Every structure is written in structure tokens, then in C-alpha cells.
Amino acid sequence: MCPEESQIIHEILAYLADHPEAQDTLEGIVEWWLLERRIIYQTRCVKAVLDELIALDWIDPIRGADMRISYRMNRKRAQEIQAFLGNKSK
Structure with missing residues (x-):
């Protein structure tokens, strides 16, 4: 099984x-x-x-011309995101 x-x-x-x-x-x-x-x-x-x-304001939704939403990192929060990733990898 x-x-x-x-x-x-x-x-x-x-x-x-x-x-x-x-x-x-x-x-x-x-x-x-x-x-x-x-x-x-x-x-x-x-x-x-x-x-x-x-x-959390870590990613930004971006609506395209086709009305679909894409997502990208909020660069203003890059350090916070890196800190989060660093803590999770340990």
C-alpha cells in the first residue's frame, strides 16, 4: 500500500x-x-x-492589458523578504 x-x-x-x-x-x-x-x-x-x-506588502499585483493579474516582488520590501528567507533556510 x-x-x-x-x-x-x-x-x-x-x-x-x-x-x-x-x-x-x-x-x-x-x-x-x-x-x-x-x-x-x-x-x-x-x-x-x-x-x-x-x-504583507511583499508582492504587488499588476493588472495587464488582458485584465489578468501578474505578481512581482515589492522591491521596497526586499530586505525584509531576504531576512524571512534567511530565517527559513536555517
């Missing part, structure tokens, strides 16, 4: 619950079903982290 077995069970069943007519090969399930579920989850997590970094 692999350590992630219960998580994989949940992801497969959640995918099937969302797509009741779905069927696929082992390779298709890994490539499409599980990857899709993890991308959705990671997107939520990354969005929450970006919101936190914006609140």
Missing part, C-alpha cells in the same frame, strides 16, 4: 462524482483525472498564499 492511497482514493471518487460518465485507462486517470484535481487544489492554495503575500 502506498502512503498516498487514501488521498488517491478520494481524488478518483471525487472525479467520478463530478464526471459520472467518465472512464479511462490507468495512464489517463493519472495524467488527466488526478492531475486536474491537484491543479484545482494547488490553484486554491497558491491564490490564498498570494493574497497573504499581498497583505
Whole structure:
């Protein structure tokens, strides 16, 4: 039994619950079903982290001509960010 077995069970069943007519090969399930579920989850997590970094004023959101938001470091906070990174690497 692999350590992630219960998580994989949940992801497969959640995918099937969302797509009741779905069927696929082992390779298709890994490539499409599980990857899709993890991308959705990671997107939520990354969005929450970006919101936190914006609140800390460590990154700046920049709206582009296409209305999508890009993120970049707030250079005014570079020393504070370096201090944070230095503390985390020890």
C-alpha cells in the first residue's frame, strides 16, 4: 500500500462524482483525472498564499492589458523578504 492511497482514493471518487460518465485507462486517470484535481487544489492554495503575500506588502499585483493579474516582488520590501528567507533556510 502506498502512503498516498487514501488521498488517491478520494481524488478518483471525487472525479467520478463530478464526471459520472467518465472512464479511462490507468495512464489517463493519472495524467488527466488526478492531475486536474491537484491543479484545482494547488490553484486554491497558491491564490490564498498570494493574497497573504499581498497583505504583507511583499508582492504587488499588476493588472495587464488582458485584465489578468501578474505578481512581482515589492522591491521596497526586499530586505525584509531576504531576512524571512534567511530565517527559513536555517
